[in-house]
Amino acid sequence: xxxxxxxxxxSWGTAFSMVLADAGNQVTMWGRREEVCAAIADRHENPDxxxxxxxxxxxxxxxxxxxAVDGAEAVVFAVPSQSFRDNLAEWAPVLxxxxxxxxxxxxxxxxxxxxxxxxxxxxxxxxERIAVISGxxxxxxxxxxxxxxxxxxxxxxxVAKRLQDLCHSTAFxxxxxxxxxxxxxxxxxxxxxxxxxxxxxxxxxxxxxxxxVITRGLAETARLATALGANPLTLMGLAGLGDLVATCSSxxxxxxxxxxxxxxxxxTEEIYASTRQVAEGAKSCSSLLALARATDVDAPIAEHVEAxxxxxxxxxxxxxAFIARDTKAETD
Ligand SMILES: NC(=O)C1=CN([C@@H]2O[C@H](COP(=O)(O)OP(=O)(O)OC[C@H]3O[C@@H](n4cnc5c(N)ncnc54)[C@H](OP(=O)(O)O)[C@@H]3O)[C@@H](O)[C@H]2O)C=CC1
Ligand SMILES: O=C(CO)COP(=O)(O)O
Numbered sequence: 001x002x003x004x005x006x007x008x009x010x011s012w013g014t015a016f017s018m019v020l021a022d023a024g025n026q027v028t029m030w031g032r033r034e035e036v037c038a039a040i041a042d043r044h045e046n047p048d049x050x051x052x053x054x055x056x057x058x059x060x061x062x063x064x065x066x067x068a069v070d071g072a073e074a075v076v077f078a079v080p081s082q083s084f085r086d087n088l089a090e091w092a093p094v095l096x097x098x099x100x101x102x103x104x105x106x107x108x109x110x111x112x113x114x115x116x117x118x119x120x121x122x123x124x125x126x127x128e129r130i131a132v133i134s135g136x137x138x139x140x141x142x143x144x145x146x147x148x149x150x151x152x153x154x155x156x157x158x159v160a161k162r163l164q165d166l167c168h169s170t171a172f173x174x175x176x177x178x179x180x181x182x183x184x185x186x187x188x189x190x191x192x193x194x195x196x197x198x199x200x201x202x203x204x205x206x207x208x209x210x211x212x213v214i215t216r217g218l219a220e221t222a223r224l225a226t227a228l229g230a231n232p233l234t235l236m237g238l239a240g241l242g243d244l245v246a247t248c249s250s251x252x253x254x255x256x257x258x259x260x261x262x263x264x265x266x267x268t269e270e271i272y273a274s275t276r277q278v279a280e281g282a283k284s285c286s287s288l289l290a291l292a293r294a295t296d297v298d299a300p301i302a303e304h305v306e307a308x309x310x311x312x313x314x315x316x317x318x319x320x321a322f323i324a325r326d327t328k329a330e331t332d
Contacts, residue, residue: 001023001024001025001026001166002025002026002072002073002074002166003025003026003027003028003070003071003072003073004020004025004026004027004028004072004073004074004075004076004166005027005028005029005030005068005069005072005074005075005076006020006027006028006029006030006068006076006078007029007030007065007068007075007076007077007078007079007087007091008029008030008031008077008078008079008103009029009030009031009032009033009036009037009040009046009049009061010049010078010079010277010278011049011050011139011140011277012078012103012137012139013029013076013078013079013103014029014040014046014049014050014055014139014143015050015137015139015140015142015143016076016078016103016133016137016139016142016167017029017055017059018053018055018056018059018142018143018145019142019167019169019171019172020076020166020167020169021055021056021058021059022056022145022169022170022171022172023165023166023167023168023169023172025058025166026058027058027059027060028059028060028061028062028067028068028069028070028072029059029060029061029062029068030061030062030063030064030065030068030091031061031062031063032063033063034063036048036061037061037062037063038061040055040059040060040061041060041061041062044056044057044059049139049277050139050140050143053143053144065090065091065094066094069091069094069095069096072096072098073098073099073166074098074099074100074101074163074166075095075096075098075099075100075101076101076103076133077100077101077102077103077104077115077119078103078104079104080104080106080278080280081104081105081106081107081108081115081188081280081283081284082106082108082109082283084104084108084115084118085108085118085121085122088118088119088122088123089122092122092123095123097125097129098129099129099130099131099154099159099162099163100119100123100125100129100130100131101130101131101132101133101163102115102116102119102130102131102132102133102184103132103133103134104187104280105134105184105187105188105190105191105280105284106188106191106280106283106284106287107184107188107284107287107288107291108287109283109286109287110287112287112290112291112294114181114184114185114188115132115184116130116131116132116180116184127154127155127156127180128154128155128156128159129156129159130154130155130180131152131153131154131159131160131163131180132152132153132154132180132183132184132187133150133151133152133153133163133167133174134150134151134153134183134184134186134187134238134239134243135148135149135150135151135174135238135239135242135243136148136149136150136238136242136243136245136246136247137150137243137246138246138247138250138252138253140252141252142171142172145170145171146171147171147172147173148171148172148173149172149173149174149175149238149242150167150172150173150174150175150238150239151174151175151176151177151183151234151237151238151239152164152167152174152175152176152177153176153177153178153179153180153182153183153184153239154176154178154180155178155180156178157176157178160176160177160178161176164176175237175238177234177237177239179230179231179234181225181228181229181230182225182230182231182234182235182239182240183234183239185221185224185225185228185230185235186221186225186234186235186237186239186240186243186244187239187243188280188281188284188288189217189220189221189224189225189244189288189302190217190221190240190243190244190247190248190255191247191255191279191280191281191284192217192255192281192284192285192288192301192302192305193213193214193217193218193220193221193244193247193248193301194244194247194248194253194255194256194259194281195255195256195258195259195262195279195281195282195285195305195308195309196213196217196259196301196304196305196318197210197213197214197217197248197256197259198253198255198256198257198258198259198260198261198262198263199259199260199262199263199305199308199315199318199319200213200259200263200315200319201256201259201260201263202259202260202261202262202263202264202315203263203264203315203316203319205319209319210248213248213301213322214244214245214248216300216301216322217244217248217301218235218240218241218244219330220298220299220300220301220302221235221240221244222235222240223297223298223299224288224291224292224295224297224299225240227295227296227297228291228295254275254277254278254279255279255280255281255282257279258271258279258281258282259305259315261274262308262309262315263315265314267311268282268309268310268311281305282309285302285305285306285309286306286309288302289302289303289306300321300322300325301322304318304321304322305318
């Protein structure tokens with residue numbers, strides 16, 4: 001196996017480093033805080049994000065990007081999407097010419113770029129060296145080595161296969177795909193749907209409501225993704241339906257939890273103030289809505305979630321609006 005750099009020492013960067021270590025790799029994580037790097041390197045733990053979990057000894061950490069990438073045969077990114085472009089611009093001068101892998105599930109505000117596109121714009125790596133890994137992979141379950149599957153997508157199938165080998169552990173089963181766009185859209189959109197589902201839960205509604213929102217969320221995701229050129233089957237797979245179900249069903253999801261708090265009447269500002277962890281959908285609802293409008297695709301869930309997050313609508317009004325919309329055929 002190889003030596004791999006993982007930029008981002010939060011929940012997913014750390015849990016995915018465990019997957020890579022379990023698969024036999026030497027992993028060097030980059031963290032932005034020295035004390036987190038020290039805890040990982042010296043005490044084999046990340047108490048801020050995965051308390052109580054002992055990290056394998058083949059994981060170390062540094063705050064120096066050049067040290068992180070030394071000898072790496074792949075570089076993996078797991079930081080919040082909205083600040084990723086600035087982070088990457090700082091790291092770019094030391095990045096080796098190896099596959100660059102996004103674990104991130106967001107779309108940039110303003111540019112409306114997916115994270116693979118940001119990587120391409122900042123590094124010029126080209127699609128054959130840019131990959132994404134996405135699926136139903138709640139970090140705490142992965143860190144406890146509960147079995148899960150995921151998708152490794154790259155335009156170059158051989159690169160996807162090599163990355164698949166690098167992250168296939170006894171608990172983590174990756175599949176390959178060449179549909180980078182479909183995987184990224186599935187990963188970003190499910191966060192927006194999870195916000196809506198969380199709101200329904202917060203309002204006290206049951207499984208009929210959440211199943212209806214999940215199913216219409218999948219229809220909305222597939223409508224936009226296929227309009228942009230994704231393979232529709234990707235949205236029926238692990239990076240689409242799989243991740244949507246996991247995120248919308250799990251109290252571990254930060255996006256669903258964020259929505260639940262909105263459903264209970266907290267404001268967006270209050271929720272931001274109460275957590276340091278990222279809920280990508282709270283920002284990506286705006287960029288995905290803009291992407292849908294630019295593509296002339298109907299996106300009622302993104303539209304209403306964006307309005308609630310912006311404080312222009314209550315969660316209760318959102319649910320009423322969903323039901324009152326003009327009726328139509330299910331497959332339209
Ligand atoms: N958690 C999960 O289950 C999964 C998450 N993802 C995706 O992975 C990405 C990362 O998520 P996750 O690890 O969970 O997030 P967390 O909130 O758990 O951690 C974020 C990490 O990024 C760092 N960070 C935050 N802001 C900045 C910044 N401006 N510059 C540099 N570093 C920063 C944090 O450092 P610090 O501690 O110093 O604040 C922390 O190390 C997201 O796109 C998410 O959607 C994908 C699959 C599963
Ligand atoms: O992407 C995830 C699971 O696949 C994690 O979801 P949250 O970011 O909502 O916690």
